Amino acid sequence: MKVQNLEGVTFGSVVTDLDLEAMDDSEWGDLYELWIDRALLVFPSVFLSGERQDRFARRFGDLEFPHAAISNIGEDGKVHFEDGDEVVKSLRGNEGWHHDSTYMPMQAKGAVFTAEIVPQSGAATGWADMRAAYEELDSETRKRIANLNAYHSLYYSQQRSGYLPDNENEDGTYNMYGYHNMEVSLRPLVKFHPVTGQPNLLIGRHAHDIVGLDREESTQLLDDLNDWACQPPRTYHHEWTVGDAVVWDNRRLQHRGTPFDMKEPRRMWHTRIAGDPSSELAINHQPDGVRLDDAARPSTGS
Numbered sequence: 192m193k194v195q196n197l198e199g200v201t202f203g204s205v206v207t208d209l210d211l212e213a214m215d216d217s218e219w220g221d222l223y224e225l226w227i228d229r230a231l232l233v234f235p236s237v238f239l240s241g242e243r244q245d246r247f248a249r250r251f252g253d254l255e256f257p258h259a260a261i262s263n264i265g266e267d268g269k270v271h272f273e274d275g276d277e278v279v280k281s282l283r284g285n286e287g288w289h290h291d292s293t294y295m296p297m298q299a300k301g302a303v304f305t306a307e308i309v310p311q312s313g314a315a316t317g318w319a320d321m322r323a324a325y326e327e328l329d330s331e332t333r334k335r336i337a338n339l340n341a342y343h344s345l346y347y348s349q350q351r352s353g354y355l356p357d358n359e360n361e362d363g364t365y366n367m368y369g370y371h372n373m374e375v376s377l378r379p380l381v382k383f384h385p386v387t388g389q390p391n392l393l394i395g396r397h398a399h400d401i402v403g404l405d406r407e408e409s410t411q412l413l414d415d416l417n418d419w420a421c422q423p424p425r426t427y428h429h430e431w432t433v434g435d436a437v438v439w440d441n442r443r444l445q446h447r448g449t450p451f452d453m454k455e456p457r458r459m460w461h462t463r464i465a466g467d468p469s470s471e472l473a474i475n476h477q478p479d480g481v482r483l484d485d486a487a488r489p490s491t492g493s
């Protein structure tokens with residue numbers, strides 16, 4: 192295994208000379224340690240099939256879901272590119288910085304992501320290091336956010352950016368992943384990594400309505416934190432080549448898509464690794480966790 196750390200960035204390594212399918216225990220141990228240390232591993236030109244991608248992801252833990260296409264190519268093979276198109280809206284939403292599945296009762300642990308069809312330009316994927324961001328945060332802000340909790344909701348983030356799906360069910364939900372009708376997940380702004388014990392900012396586009404702050408103050412604080420945190424040297428954008436694979440630690444990194452000409456087809460495959468209930472369950476979804484009064488909870492989508 193050959194490891195080259197990304198230059199000028201607080202995280203990330205490029206790994207070559209390793210057969211992801213045929214690792215022995217010692218190679219796997221080294222790779223896992225590297226993943227915990229660097230949070231993003233890039234494997235150029237490994238051409239994983241969907242099944243092999245899922246098998247590799249399972250090394251890191253149970254799956255939240257197996258390989259799913261992130262693509263502007265519809266099931267009928269048609270390329271979706273028009274503003275207001277359902278597929279386009281969902282992809283555009285991903286262009287805001289976020290941690291995956293913070294809007295679910297259990298935040299994701301990480302993901303394996305691979306490139307099958309890549310447009311000529313654009314469509315890089317970005318990551319941002321929320322551990323480095325916390326480390327660089329001034330002490331006054333650290334104190335201010337130490338005990339704050341925010342709600343995380345896909346209804347909130349997609350409505351704010353204007354990308355909610357068209358067809359609302361009678362109960363106000365949508366037939367797409369993440370639009371659940373369970374309690375809105377409540378999460379701390381500072382998450383301690385379950386393996387390293389290091390503090391990380393847990394923010395992103397799904398976070399809203401910090402408990403104890405009025406809506407305007409909360410939005411301002413979250414926007415300011417996000418804008419500041421997702422800046423060099425804490426960000427890296429990967430320009431994809433067909434066959435590339437990455438695996439990232441969603442407990443430490445945020446990520447985002449970037450724009451491209453949607454008239455060009457693009458197909459990526461995403462396998463999501465499930466969080467650990469002991470560390471990734473929302474505060475208000477824990478069996479014996481803190482529960483807030485109904486009155487203290489904002490409604491979603493407003």
Ligand SMILES: [Fe+2]
Pocket residue numbers: 285289290291446
């Ligand atoms: Fe994502």
